[in-house]
Amino acid sequence: MKRQRLFFVYACLLVPLLFFIGVRIVPIVYSFLVGFREWDLLSEEKPFVGFSNYVALYHDPVFLTSLRNTVFYVLLGVPGQLAAGLAIALLLRRIIRFRAFFRTVYFLPYVTSVVAVSWVFRWIFMKNGIVNGLLLQLGLPSQLFLGSPDQAIFIVTAAMIWQNLGFQMLIFLTGLENIPKEYEEAAAIDGAGAWQRFVHVTLPLLNPVLLFSVIIASISYLQSFTQILNMTSGGGPLNSTKSVVVYIYELAFKQFNMGQATAATVVLFLLILLLSLLQLKTLNRKVEY
Template identity: 70%
Template structure:
């Protein structure tokens, strides 16, 4: 009888432990299910529904939503304004992403060399990132007005005043400059975190081998920062592809649609012209661009480095 009792004790303990594991996993999965359902309802379902809208003649003023297939896409790609918005968006990405990453990396490298007041400078550079986009856009707009501060300084030194945001050839670059200025703090923080995670022994070994500052940066810092660079490039690219608030508040897409972004054009189609079908089709095009560009960047930039 004693042997039988001792044999049953491990079995009972194992059953209790198994029941406790089931309860724990049930609790974990139930906690994960709530945000998953929220994500599906707020993110996935609207995306799928936008695909449905893009295939219909969806006018907010009409009750009929007939299926038109790819007609909305054909109309978009025959629209010179939409093609101009694609061109402008690619300019935002091509100029803004390298400029933003380069500025953030330079400031991070300089801050890494500071021994005192590093936290103060980090806070100062990060403040614009958490400042209202609308406020920053209007400050830049006031500075770059015809009778703004910059033109006043140009006249003071004897130079000709510039149109800035009123020039079809200049305005897009000033919008890009405002976006870069506001996002420097985020990129600086990401790069500074990556720089501080690189072990100093690699730099010591490279210095012993006779590598100079540029060689250490090129062959040690950049390869070991590759995961950070990939993350920053993808985040910055998506941000510039979705440029909206700065464009709307600084130029409203003008002059002559020279700063019109795809997101602003989608906004105009949907809420000014009430063409929800074309707006949804433009959203699908933008979604495809973001997906393809992100996959391409992951393929090209993601390289494994072993030391």
Template identity: 60%
Template sequence: MIARTARTNAAAGWKTIPLRISYRTQRYLFIYLTLAVPLLYFFVTRLLPIIYSFYISFREWNILSPSKPYVGFANYSGLFTDEIFRKSIVNTFLFVAVGIPGQLAAGLAAALLLQSIPRFRGFFRTVYFIPYITSIVAVSWVFRWLLMPNGWVNSALLNLGLDAQLFLLSPRQALYVIALSMIWQSVGFQMLVFVTGLEGIPAMYYEAARIDGANAWRRFQHITLPLLNPVILFSAVIAGISYLQTFTQIVSMTGEGGPLNSTRTLVYHIYKLAFKNFEMGSASAATVILFIIIFAFTLVQIKALERKVEY
């Protein structure tokens, strides 16, 4: 037992009385103190910067000057009158609109194919998962090399009698090419998530459906998809946040969010404002807007996809 001493003033003088803490209290004290350490780390490294960003968003600061004059909502109004900022928001939502359905469809298709083979499942899981754990920069530069005007893909197109494409040099194609590279790299992760969900569906449901004469599409539509809804929700939220925060692929594959700002995303625009133009007030305001977008987007996804499924 842990004992603490307290002194009380008695008539005969000072007297020492042991104060004992029960084993149960000690146990809960240890648990709460252990949980407080990561919570404190989260507060210092995550929550405080968010609060400080809200504070800076209402001030004008060039990061070099100690003065931070209050400007109210001027940073926010300045952003929405900036054509490049509005373009970055549109590009970000285009990434989301293209990336989430493509990533979920590719991951689910790979998981269904993997479930249909009796052997070498572990081998194919490993092969599909390797791109996900590969450096984003490395994958981006491989795609950049393949899609150069004189790269392997254009050489193959010419050999097939087709026209060469600009790909990353085209304002119309660059965004979709980058989204495709992100889908390719994330297929392994989504596949493992969907495989876990598929393995949790009781086999008796499929057996009962076969007895009732349901074909493969009917079983997929009325059994697989409804029971995978929690997995789809998780995958959609994770993919959505990832595409809303697209940055590394833009820098590695286009350099400046080009051509003609066609691939400039909101995160890349924040980077340019903060560390190229040193407009920390505007960058913080854009960060707050991104935070609100991610928060609202996640809530909408949860509300749209969350459905109770009764077994």
């Protein structure tokens, strides 16, 4: 009877394991193999070329630009998203009336279509958009915004931060509500001010939530695609907003160069893996209650 129960348990575990291997592990291994071949969708021959695809990436200025832009999205978007989300969560924690309403309002952009949000931002910051209209009314010169190589990346990052703000707020709010109030009350009795309680009590106890948020947000910005594709028509102007994922998309489905596109995918995979491990190493701190 015990063996039958164990067999049933292992059988139930084996089915999702095989599914995971089939849809996750096998494609990853296959991608590594494709990256070592000259894989043209229009050609039947796919010869082995070794590291030539990776060398081509290193000498491709468009790829290097997209890699730099992707790093910029992470460096600007992750701290901005976390800081804004935590600030709103701290404010919502203190209100009593209409709490559910405010939570819904802030969370609503996160469940809104990314394409719709991207086009709204594109309309707001277009040449004859709302923002330029306000600038002209204030006597200030109009700006190119999404048409400027220097400004476009900031507008795209702002759209990403705004849309993901609700998710970040909800995560932080959940973490704040799980912190025992006795710790803050004890610190207040000892004479600690609001800022001291936040730095020495709230933030350390929020470390697990902060670690989760940093890793999830970093992966999200490293995979930036939809906003860029819709707001800047695929990375314009002059590739100033092009991310690595957009570069891979254009290389694979516009130029049909699957070998080099897969090599770029492997580079992105390694970048995400190394960054996640680094964040786990540096931000993971054990907090004793």
